[in-house]
Amino acid sequence: MNVTRRQFVKGGVAAFTVTFAAPEFLCDLARAQGAHVRNLVVLYLSGGNDALSMLVPYNDAFYYSRRPTLAVPAANVLQIGTDSSNVALGLHPRLTGLKQIFDQGRLAFVQRTGYDNQSRSHFLGTDIWSTADPNNSAGLGWVGRYLDSLPSPVDPLVGWNTTSSLPHVLQAGHVSVPAIASPAGYAFSSPNSGAEAAAERAAAVRINSHVPVDRPEVAFVYGSSQAALGTLDRVATVASYRPANAYPTTGFGQALQAVAGAMVRSIGTKIFYVTTGGFDNHSAQNVNQVNGAYFNLMATLNDGLLAFYNDLRSQGLLDDTLVVSFSEFGRRISENGSAGTDHGAASVMMVIGGRVSGGLYGTAPVLNTDPKNPTLENNAGDVHYETDFRSVYARVIDGWLGADSRSILGGDFRKASLTFV
Amino acid sequence: MARNPDHQIEHLLRRAGFGARPDELDVYREMSIAQAVDTLVNYTQIPDTVDDNLGKAGYVGITTRGAFSPQSNITDSRQRWLFRMVHSDRPLQEKMTLFWHNHFATGYNKIAGAIGTTEAARYMAAKASEDPGKVRGQIEMLRDNALGNFRDLLLDVAKDTAMLVWLDGRDNRKAKPQENFAREIMELFTMGVGHYTEPDVYAGARVFSGWNLQTVGAANDAARHQEFFYNAAQHDTTAKTFSFPIYGDGTNTIPARSANQGMQDGLDLVDALAGNRNTARYLAAKLYRFFVSEFGAPDPVFVDHIATVYLQNRYDMKAVMREVLLTPQFWDPSVYFARYAWPVEFVVRALKDIGWTGFSVNDALTPLSNMGQILFEPPDVAGWDAGQTWFSTGAMLARMNFAAALSSNQKFNLAKSAKSYAQTPESLLSYFLGQLATTTLDSGVIAELGTYLRSTGAWTASDAQLQAKAPGLVHLIAGSPEYQFV
Numbered sequence: 001m002n003v004t005r006r007q008f009v010k011g012g013v014a015a016f017t018v019t020f021a022a023p024e025f026l027c028d029l030a031r032a033q034g035a036h037v038r039n040l041v042v043l044y045l046s047g048g049n050d051a052l053s054m055l056v057p058y059n060d061a062f063y064y065s066r067r068p069t070l071a072v073p074a075a076n077v078l079q080i081g082t083d084s085s086n087v088a089l090g091l092h093p094r095l096t097g098l099k100q101i102f103d104q105g106r107l108a109f110v111q112r113t114g115y116d117n118q119s120r121s122h123f124l125g126t127d128i129w130s131t132a133d134p135n136n137s138a139g140l141g142w143v144g145r146y147l148d149s150l151p152s153p154v155d156p157l158v159g160w161n162t163t164s165s166l167p168h169v170l171q172a173g174h175v176s177v178p179a180i181a182s183p184a185g186y187a188f189s190s191p192n193s194g195a196e197a198a199a200e201r202a203a204a205v206r207i208n209s210h211v212p213v214d215r216p217e218v219a220f221v222y223g224s225s226q227a228a229l230g231t232l233d234r235v236a237t238v239a240s241y242r243p244a245n246a247y248p249t250t251g252f253g254q255a256l257q258a259v260a261g262a263m264v265r266s267i268g269t270k271i272f273y274v275t276t277g278g279f280d281n282h283s284a285q286n287v288n289q290v291n292g293a294y295f296n297l298m299a300t301l302n303d304g305l306l307a308f309y310n311d312l313r314s315q316g317l318l319d320d321t322l323v324v325s326f327s328e329f330g331r332r333i334s335e336n337g338s339a340g341t342d343h344g345a346a347s348v349m350m351v352i353g354g355r356v357s358g359g360l361y362g363t364a365p366v367l368n369t370d371p372k373n374p375t376l377e378n379n380a381g382d383v384h385y386e387t388d389f390r391s392v393y394a395r396v397i398d399g400w401l402g403a404d405s406r407s408i409l410g411g412d413f414r415k416a417s418l419t420f421v
Numbered sequence: 422m423a424r425n426p427d428h429q430i431e432h433l434l435r436r437a438g439f440g441a442r443p444d445e446l447d448v449y450r451e452m453s454i455a456q457a458v459d460t461l462v463n464y465t466q467i468p469d470t471v472d473d474n475l476g477k478a479g480y481v482g483i484t485t486r487g488a489f490s491p492q493s494n495i496t497d498s499r500q501r502w503l504f505r506m507v508h509s510d511r512p513l514q515e516k517m518t519l520f521w522h523n524h525f526a527t528g529y530n531k532i533a534g535a536i537g538t539t540e541a542a543r544y545m546a547a548k549a550s551e552d553p554g555k556v557r558g559q560i561e562m563l564r565d566n567a568l569g570n571f572r573d574l575l576l577d578v579a580k581d582t583a584m585l586v587w588l589d590g591r592d593n594r595k596a597k598p599q600e601n602f603a604r605e606i607m608e609l610f611t612m613g614v615g616h617y618t619e620p621d622v623y624a625g626a627r628v629f630s631g632w633n634l635q636t637v638g639a640a641n642d643a644a645r646h647q648e649f650f651y652n653a654a655q656h657d658t659t660a661k662t663f664s665f666p667i668y669g670d671g672t673n674t675i676p677a678r679s680a681n682q683g684m685q686d687g688l689d690l691v692d693a694l695a696g697n698r699n700t701a702r703y704l705a706a707k708l709y710r711f712f713v714s715e716f717g718a719p720d721p722v723f724v725d726h727i728a729t730v731y732l733q734n735r736y737d738m739k740a741v742m743r744e745v746l747l748t749p750q751f752w753d754p755s756v757y758f759a760r761y762a763w764p765v766e767f768v769v770r771a772l773k774d775i776g777w778t779g780f781s782v783n784d785a786l787t788p789l790s791n792m793g794q795i796l797f798e799p800p801d802v803a804g805w806d807a808g809q810t811w812f813s814t815g816a817m818l819a820r821m822n823f824a825a826a827l828s829s830n831q832k833f834n835l836a837k838s839a840k841s842y843a844q845t846p847e848s849l850l851s852y853f854l855g856q857l858a859t860t861t862l863d864s865g866v867i868a869e870l871g872t873y874l875r876s877t878g879a880w881t882a883s884d885a886q887l888q889a890k891a892p893g894l895v896h897l898i899a900g901s902p903e904y905q906f907v
Contacts, residue, residue, distance in 0.1 A: 046801075120622070121604070123803045124614055164793045165806060166813045179813030185791065186815060189822040191829030191892035195877050200893050203873035204821070207901060210865040217716050217759070218860060220809050221902035224817040231814065282589040282601045284535075337597025338589055343604070378619070 041272045041323040047279030049327035051348040062367035066334040085363035094298035097306025108420035111362035114346035114385030125328030130168035144172030156227040159271040162255035176223040183239035234267040247307040252276040256308040283338035318354030325350040346385035391415035435907040438512025440770030464511035471509045484783035498546035503782040506769045517567035526799035544583040554644035559583040571736040572695035580649035591634040595657040598626035612699040624661040628686045631656030656683035667693040701728035714759040758860035758906040764792035776831040791819035821900035828892035836887035843882040846874035859903035
């Protein structure tokens with residue numbers, strides 16, 4: 001993975017020009033006039049989410065025979081109906097909030113998403129899902145390419161990454177996305193106070209205007225500094241956001257609270273990145289045990305997303321928001337000897353939002369162990385993809401962001417049946 | 422106090438160490454390059470007594486909560502390692518330990534979740550000399566092997582308790598082989614992605630089946646601990662075939678062996694991986710990016726040369742590193758500062774450049790986290806992404822703010838040391854630019870620093886003015902983009 005990042009470094013850096021547009025009052029104005037913005041929240045489930053524990057085919061006998069300790073008992077799933085292949089599906093029992101959102105028709109699952117010869121490597125896999133390019137996983141991120149397509153000058157706060165380092169999906173050629181893990185900690189410190197501190201901050205801003213454009217590696221760091229200094233004041237308004245409903249204290253919950261705060265304060269951000277990790281459950285996956293590893297993952301995911309959904313609904317921002325999730329791979333169908341699951345292939349994606357047509361898209365795998373089973377691969381060991389993940393991205397780009405997926409994805413991946421937005 | 426600039430020695434110590442304390446610079450600047458490299462790689466000739474100075478006056482501070490327990494409390498383990506980075510007289514040993522920590526990246530949190538916080542810190546960071554059960558934590562194992570033989574290191578890693586928990590080797594049983602370690606030893610620890618196949622991963626998992634842990638010692642005995650054990654009853658005895666050669670004659674099948682003989686499978690695979698030409702090239706390219714330059718792709722001439730040195734010297738990393746530090750690529754002035762400083766490199770170098778009296782490394786831990794680097798907690802088994810990914814907006818702000826916190830903490834020392842260079846703003850600036858080496862500063866930036874010194878009132882060089890302007894200036898320099906390179 002390090003190599004690919006470096007290759008990006010080599011090829012991708014352009015001059016950084018950060019302008020301080022004044023989108024704040026413009027956005028406020030637009031909202032007062034009833035205009036809608038279209039925010040995208042990219043959610044990465046890190047480690048390889050076990051789709052079969054999240055969206056359970058509870059009538060498939062092979063699900064139970066192949067997962068003697070990990071299978072969710074049919075009686076425990078939260079039934080959400082059958083898909084177009086008549087497979088009955090249920091959510092993991094901890095996903096009660098997602099069940100509510102599903103029942104309101106605002107959550108779509110796209111089943112069996114993946115690509116040809118899917119990588120079982122976390123790192124290559126994440127790079128491929130991030131770039132949407134299995135043949136050049138060292139390139140820019142697909143969201144980064146979207147940001148590059150925006151007309152300049154691009155607001156330095158157009159994107160907000162809630163983690164501390166830049167994820168590959170947001171890597172752009174000439175747009176630098178700020179990483180703001182905590183709005184409260186996003187402030188300028190000084191060894192001095194008063195006029196001296198103000199003089200230092202003014203000096204820092206002026207120093208950072210001298211971008212050495214002939215040295216792209218140094219110029220890159222200038223881009224980060226400029227973006228930091230140029231966004232401090234607007235981010236400070238987010239730190240003071242107090243939602244009406246409580247968010248979980250998990251990192252994921254707090255990140256979503258910051259995202260909602262940014263939307264409520266209308267600071268101009270359109271693209272958000274959040275992540276929750278720990279999905280690499282090779283051992284002691286404990287899908288069913290309260291406080292078990294996977295059970296807790298579902299709790300974190302569910303409680304964070306439900307708080308976010310409810311907050312946005314009460315703020316009238318649900319129709320302005322689309323959440324799309326991805327993970328680098330699904331997991332092996334049969335459990336391993338450590339009561340866990342190894343790296344697999346196709347997985348499931350979620351899309352949530354006020355304008356989402358919820359439901360079950362695509363068909364579930366059939367889990368019988370016949371090596372010729374067309375829904376599986378790797379000697380019926382792993383789930384074979386049905387929907388190219390880029391088709392989901394294409395729908396998001398065309399149907400939500402209003403851009404042209406063919407130019408951003410470098411090919412036509414549109415799939416007519418994906419009508420989730 | 423002001424240093425004579427010695428660009429070559431400073432470059433060497435930024436790369437083979439964490440920058441230079443004034444006393445280190447005094448020692449190394451008396452040496453030729455060849456002598457300095459010899460001294461760095463032959464560090465076993467220098468006594469390893471740095472830990473005796475923990476908590477003593479004159480050294481960077483640590484913060485204790487009850488007894489200082491780096492063998493059982495991960496916060497203290499982190500403090501001890503930062504202390505060593507600042508004060509060890511074996512800088513290359515610490516630098517290589519960091520390199521290997523990133524290469525064999527193991528995260529404390531998963532281990533703590535599996536076996537508890539105290540035990541996890543023990544298997545990550547205890548020294549055998551301080552543990553009742555003589556447990557040598559992973560970082561001590563890496564430190565012992567820092568410039569050892571890569572094959573021996575790889576084997577120690579395969580048998581390391583923390584690694585056996587981290588990548589689930591402790592659960593690798595013949596009925597259902599556990600693939601996690603087998604995949605990463607090929608993908609990340611040796612040959613690299615593209616040089617192995619999925620069936621190789623499955624075969625590798627069978628090779629390491631039975632490489633488990635056992636508990637040694639009686640209950641309630643402080644010496645009780647877990648350690649590697651070859652569990653013959655859980656070893657898959659059938660033959661394993663790979664897509665790459667395993668033996669010197671080019672054959673690629675590890676033969677079927679009895680369970681009692683089966684540990685040899687893993688030794689054969691470790692030998693094969695250590696001796697694979699792709700491993701040599703993978704390590705050479707990684708050494709290039711860590712020690713030589715991150716600007717542009719690794720120089721193929723360097724990679725070929727270092728890969729050959731690695732193979733010819735039978736994986737002896739001391740021979741490899743001596744060669745790395747003597748290559749023309751390393752000494753090409755265009756690679757000076759051609760590497761993005763890792764957060765710990767930035768923090769430790771700032772301490773060495775700005776001062777540490779009265780500062781506790783504990784106060785660097787949260788800033789380091791905000792910069793994206795928590796020691797003993799790499800984001801995943803691939804280690805830190807490094808390079809430009811260190812420089813997210815929030816992380817850059819965290820660097821600027823650490824520079825502010827440290828210069829604030831050192832306010833009086835900075836003002837005092839600046840006193841005799843403070844006749845004019847320009848002389849003060851010149852002094853501090855000598856103390857904090859950066860990649861080339863644009864003349865416009867230097868002018869802005871001068872403007873800052875002249876702002877808020879006439880230049881008097883009074884104590885009060887120096888106590889404001891010296892830390893303010895140091896904050897601006899250490900927080901500048903140009904200081905973020907080593």
